[in-house]
Amino acid sequence: MLVETGPTTRTTGTTATTPAHAELVARAASLRDDLRNNAAEADRERRLTDRAVAAVTGSGLMRLMTPKRHGGHGAEVRTLLEVAATLGEGCCSAAWTTGVLNVGNYVVSLFPEQAQREVWGTDPDARTALVLGRPNPGVEETEGGVYITGKWPYVSGCLHADRVGALVLRPGGEGRPSAPYFALMPMADVTVEDTWHIVGMRGTGSNTVVADRLFVPEHRLLPYQPVLRGETDGVVDPANRYRNSLVGIFSIGLLGSLLGGARAAFDLVQEKAGSRPVAGSTYKSQAESPSLQLDLATAASKIDTAWLLATRIAETTEQFAAAGENADTLTRSRARMDSTRAAQLCREAVDLLVTAHGSASFAEVNPLQRIWRDVHVGSRHAGFGMGIPEQLYGRALVGGDPREISLLV
Structure with a gap:
């Protein structure tokens, strides 16, 4: 049961051993029912409940990608996906x-x-929001760092984060061109504009973060393009096993939600099929109808295929990390394509399921309508849409450079 402990409740300190993959997934499973019970409130209030955030954090599930030396789990990418x-x-x-x-x-x-x-020096559960939108140009160079002024919309998790990482465009000078940087900013030093009035994924509170001439010291600025290219030697800790896989990890962090929503929708429709009538027919229940059976089979196949594509991204990331090598642009472009197709398949599966279940899917008391809204919005994230992933993969397949289209590969 989720316990009301307030938004600042944390699990602090390090543990003697790092939880294994199975244990972390089991912790997530133990929260599933209570998160489901909190979902309607999160949707209504346009933010996660403090109970839900405290429970996820208290279970150590905000430490998955935090380095072990700072009290985190340093987990595998597949653990992030399954959790x-x-x-x-x-x-x-x-x-x-x-x-x-x-x-x-x-x-x-x-x-x-x-x-x-x-x-993480005093809190291994510290949380960092991230936005990879267009770099903000409001940067003024000064001694020891920069002053930043700008706005970043769609910052998921900003209502529950300690810090936010956003892209800024650092001006050039002395023969060097302008370049994008990650700027790491304490949430206490920025403001949040309430702009997330969207029909789905409402509980993410993906509002707009605003900085007003905020000083950011040099050590909290990180060149963006070298990280994307995996050219991080001498820039970051070389022991970081996924330093060359930002795009793969970013897509996995989003796909898990869509896969989980599609699974939940499938389970709801399958469970109710034996007791729901088929209007205008002699079937005693939906379960007897060949149409419903075909829809379930097709939806299950779509969800399974989406899962296989997502796990291929995770496994490929793991393989290159273990070898200490960078993936080539074709492999990276394929990962963007895989993530896009997986998101589309989740959306298609949920569409099939709500149609098969009937108009009752859209009753306000039915969780299916919330899942339908969430998956439709989430699957249209810019990382999955606008035809860019297809262009990247197609360009790479004919031997071209996909980075001419987008750096996010």
Whole structure:
């Protein structure tokens, strides 16, 4: 049962042993039912409940990508995927937020050690929101760092984060061109504009973060393009096993929520099929109808295929990390394509399921309508949409450079 402990409740200190993959997934499963019970409130209030955030954090599930030396789990990418998917079976918004905050912590692990100590020195459960939107140009160079002024919309998890990592465009000078940087900013030093009035993923509270001439010291600024290219030697800790896999980890942090939502929708429709009538027919229940059976089979196949694509991203990331090598652009482009197709398949599966279940799917008391809204919004995240992933993969397949289209590969 989720316990009301307030938004600042944390599990602090380090443990003697790091939890194994199975244990972390089991912890997520133990929260599933209570997250489901909190999901309607999160949707209504447009933010996760403090109970849900405290429970996920207290279970150590915000430490997945935090380095072990700072009290985190340094977990595998597949653990992030399975934890997020399991949480998503209870609440898509909770899973999405957990995924984003863990990916944000991963990005912090790429910063200089001084910045990492500032984040996790006294609190290994510290949470970092992350936004990869267009770099903000409001940067003024000064001694020891920069002053930043700007706005970043769609910052999932900002209502429950300690820090936020956002992209800024650092001006050039003395022969060097302008370049994007990650800027790591304490949430206490920025403001949040209430702009997240969206029909789905409402509980993520993906509002707009605003900085007003905020000083950011040099050690909290990280060049963006070298991280994307895996050219991190001498920039970040070389022991970070996923330092060359930002795009893969980012997509996994989002896909888990969609997979979990699709699974939850499938389970609801399958469970009710034996007791729901088929209007205008002689079938005693939906379960007897060949149409419902075909829809369930097709939806199950779509969800299974989405899972296989997502796990291929995770496994590929693991393989290159273990070898200490960078993936080539074709492999990276394929990962963008895989994540896009997985998101589409989740959406298609949920569409099939709500149609098969009938108009009752859209009753306000039915969780199916919330899952339908969440998956439709989440699957249209910019990382999955606008036709860019298909262009990247197609360009790579004919031997071209996909980075001419987008750096996010």
